[in-house]
Amino acid sequence: MPFARFDDPQQALRLKRNLLALAAGAVLSILWWILWQWNFFRATPREFISLLGVFWLINLAWPLIIITGVNRRFRDPSMTLAQMAWATISVMVSLYFIYDMRMVVLMFYLLVIIFGAYHLRLAGFLFISGMAITGYGLVIYFLSRSHGEILNLRVEYVQWLTFSVVMTCFALVGAHLSALRRSHHLQNKQLAEALDKINELAVTDELTGVWNRRRMMQALEQHRALAERTGQNFVVCFIDLDHFKLVNDRYGHHVGDVVLRTVARVLRAELREIDDFARFGGEEFVAVLAQTTLGSGRMVAERLRRRVQNIDFHESAPELEVTVSVGLASNLPGETVDDLLRRADQAQYRAKTQGRNQVVLDQTEN
Numbered sequence: 590m591p592f593a594r595f596d597d598p599q600q601a602l603r604l605k606r607n608l609l610a611l612a613a614g615a616v617l618s619i620l621w622w623i624l625w626q627w628n629f630f631r632a633t634p635r636e637f638i639s640l641l642g643v644f645w646l647i648n649l650a651w652p653l654i655i656i657t658g659v660n661r662r663f664r665d666p667s668m669t670l671a672q673m674a675w676a677t678i679s680v681m682v683s684l685y686f687i688y689d690m691r692m693v694v695l696m697f698y699l700l701v702i703i704f705g706a707y708h709l710r711l712a713g714f715l716f717i718s719g720m721a722i723t724g725y726g727l728v729i730y731f732l733s734r735s736h737g738e739i740l741n742l743r744v745e746y747v748q749w750l751t752f753s754v755v756m757t758c759f760a761l762v763g764a765h766l767s768a769l770r771r772s773h774h775l776q777n778k779q780l781a782e783a784l785d786k787i788n789e790l791a792v793t794d795e796l797t798g799v800w801n802r803r804r805m806m807q808a809l810e811q812h813r814a815l816a817e818r819t820g821q822n823f824v825v826c827f828i829d830l831d832h833f834k835l836v837n838d839r840y841g842h843h844v845g846d847v848v849l850r851t852v853a854r855v856l857r858a859e860l861r862e863i864d865d866f867a868r869f870g871g872e873e874f875v876a877v878l879a880q881t882t883l884g885s886g887r888m889v890a891e892r893l894r895r896r897v898q899n900i901d902f903h904e905s906a907p908e909l910e911v912t913v914s915v916g917l918a919s920n921l922p923g924e925t926v927d928d929l930l931r932r933a934d935q936a937q938y939r940a941k942t943q944g945r946n947q948v949v950l951d952q953t954e955n
Contacts, residue, residue, distance in 0.1 A: 599666070600655065600658070600661075600666075603655050603660065603666065603667050604652060604655050604656065606667070606704075607651050607652045607655060607672075608652065610648075610651070610672060610676075610704060611648060611649075611651075611652065613700050613704075614644070614645070614648050614676075616697075617679075617680075617694075617697055618641060618644070618645070620693070620694065620697060621637075621640075621641070621683060624687060624690055624693075624694075625637050628688075629687055629688050629689065629690045630683075630686050630687055630688075631686045631687070631688060631736075632686045636686075640682070640683070640686075644679050647675055648675075651668060651672055654668070665708075667708055669704070669708040669709055669713075670709060670713050670716070670717070672704070673701055673702075673704060673709075673717050674717065674720060676698075676701045676704075677698075677701060677717060677720050677721050677724060678724070680694060680695070680697075680698045680701070680721075680724075681721070681724035681725060681727070681728055684725065684728045685728050685731060685732065688739060691728075691748070692748060695725070695748075695752055698721065699755075699759065701717075702714075702717070702718075702756070702759045702760070702763055703763075708767060709763065709764070709767055710764060710767060710768075711760070711761075711764035711767075711768075714759075714760035714761070714763050714764045714767075715760055715764075717760070718756040718757055718759070718760040721752075721756055722749075722752065722753045722756055722757075725749055725752055726749055729742075729745045729746075729749055732745075733745075791803070792804035792807075794853075794867070794868040796846060796849055796850060796868070797849055797850050797853035797854075797868050798850075798853070798854075799853050799857055799866055799867055799868055799874075800865065800866065800867035800868070801867060801868060802867060802868075802869050802870055804867060805865065805867035805869065805875055805877075806926065808865045808867075808877060809825070809877060809926040809929070809930070810926055812865075812877055812879065812920070813920060813924075813925075813926055813929075816920050817922070821879075821880050822880065822881060822882055822883075822919055822920060823877055823878060823879050823880065823881060823919065823920055824877070824878040824881045824882070824883055824885075824886030824889075824917055824918070824919045824920075825875065825876075825877055825878075825917070825918050825919070825920075825929055825930065825933040826875065826876040826877075826878065826886065826889075826890050826893070826915055826916070826917055826933070827869075827873070827875055827915065827916040827917075827918075827930070827933035827934050827936065827937040828856070828873065828874040828875065828876065828893070828913050828914075828915050828937070829872060829873050829874075829913060829914050829915075829937055829941070830848070830849075830852065830872040830873075830911060830912075830913055831911070831912045831913060831914055831941075831945040831946060832945075833845065833848070833871075833872035836848055836909065836911070840905070840906045840909060844902075844905050844906050844909070847902070847905045848902065848905075848909075848911055849868070849872065851900060851902070852874070852897055852900070852911065852913070853866075853868060853874065855896055855897060855900060856874060856876065856893055856896070856897070859889075859892060859893055859896055860876060860878075860889075861879075863879045863880065864876060864877060864878050864879055865877040865879075875930075875933075876893070881919075882919065883917060883918075883919040883950060883951075886917050886919065887917060887948060887950060890915045890917055890948040891948050893913070893915065894912070894913055894915055894946065894947070894948055897911060897912065897913045898910070898911070898912050898913075898946065912945060912946035913946070914937055914940035914941050914945050914946065914947060914949075915937060915940060915947070915948045915949070916933045916934060916935065916936030916937025916938065916939070916940055916948075916949050916950075916951065917933060917936055917948065917949070917950045917951060918932040918933035918936055918950075918951035918953070919951075921953070932951040932953055933951065935951065936949045936950060936951045936952075937949065
């Protein structure tokens with residue numbers, strides 16, 4: 590049977606809580622042993638050892654179920670209700686063997702309710718409380734039938750009634766605490782989702798949906814740091830749409846937005862997962878080709894240029910044709926990101942001055 594991986598924080602937390610429950614079980618076992626030694630626990634050595642053995646056999650099964658990962662198959666992987674039910678049965682069975690110190694054990698039993706205070710819903714709390722109240726009532730009944738001489742029934746009834754009221758109150762308070770915990774957890778989850786959305790918006794261009802300039806600058810710093818450590822080359826493609834102002838003037842800004850969104854989608858689709866892409870401002874885009882030489886980068890840039898040239902905008906503007914000018918530069922040792930972008934931008938400017946719709950390499954690389 591495969592064992593669970595405890596890099597899962599939920600499984601680790603479940604095991605931790607279970608080990609705390611085992612510690613409480615150890616304290617209860619010591620209490621039973623003291624009562625037995627002082628003759629408050631009515632059992633022969635064989636009966637006492639048998640009761641203790643069954644108690645720990647089941648108790649040790651809970652962490653084993655978590656360690657093996659079997660608990661993941663259950664509706665409640667924490668097994669809170671099942672463990673509380675077993676603890677209730679164990680305590681109630683022990684009460685049958687105890688003389689005048691039953692309330693001491695019942696006080697300890699309140700720890701069982703605390704164990705589930707942050708996990709059970711109201712129905713679960715009422716089930717456990719009903720189970721405990723019924724169990725204690727059965728203990729009194731069977732003791733009155735078999736050992737009536739050791740009971741003061743009036744006292745036992747008062748204790749049972751008090752225990753019933755206390756258990757009901759604990760159930761209601763525990764259910765309230767559990768509801769507060771779930772509400773707090775939901776609010777934290779919603780806050781985390783909102784923060785993720787804010788972070789995404791902070792690094793995403795609203796119009797095109799690709800990265801914005803801020804996120805690209807962060808990525809470039811990461812590429813530069815990686816290149817300094819490993820010596821791996823990367824190439825920056827500075828891409829500018831040709832005559833984009835004429836597109837806005839002739840067809841309107843709505844069509845201009847369609848062009849920007851379409852070009853961004855096409856260019857992003859042509860790049861690899863390890864490459865980065867962003868709208869750098871206006872009609873300018875920047876692509877970072879990871880682990881690429883300038884020669885290989887030129888072939889990629891030519892493919893990007895041709896792909897844009899072949900985009901069909903007939904639905905928005907039948908006569909519209911869009912081209913791009915691309916400047917390429919690869920990283921140099923010790924160079925800043927700003928210097929690298931400046932060289933790529935200068936190469937793109939030369940592509941403009943030489944007739945547009947072409948790819949030009951930074952002269953420093955030649």
